[in-house]
Amino acid sequence: xxxxxxxxxxxxxxxxxxxxxxxxxxxxxxxxxxxxxxxxxxxxxxxxxxxxxxxxxxxxxxxxxxxxxxxxxxxx
Numbered sequence: 464x465x466x467x468x469x470x471x472x473x474x475x476x477x478x479x480x481x482x483x484x485x486x487x488x489x490x491x492x493x494x495x496x497x498x499x500x501x502x503x504x505x506x507x508x509x510x511x512x513x514x515x516x517x518x519x520x521x522x523x524x525x526x527x528x529x530x531x532x533x534x535x536x537x538x539x
Contacts, residue, residue: 475482
C-alpha cells in the first residue's frame, strides 16, 4: 500500500465513529420526515373521503307545525 492509501485509511478509521453517528442521525431524520409525510397523506385521504361522504349523504328535513304558537300569539 502506498503511503497515501495508508494515510487515507487512518483518517477514515479516526473519523469512523463520527461518520457513523452522522449517518444514524440522518437516517433518523429521514424516517421522521417520512412518517410525517405519510401521516399527512393518510389524513388528507381520510378528510377527502369524509367530505365526499358528507356531500353525497341525503339531507334530512324536519317540518315544524307552528299553528299552536301562531294561535297563542294571536290570543295575546
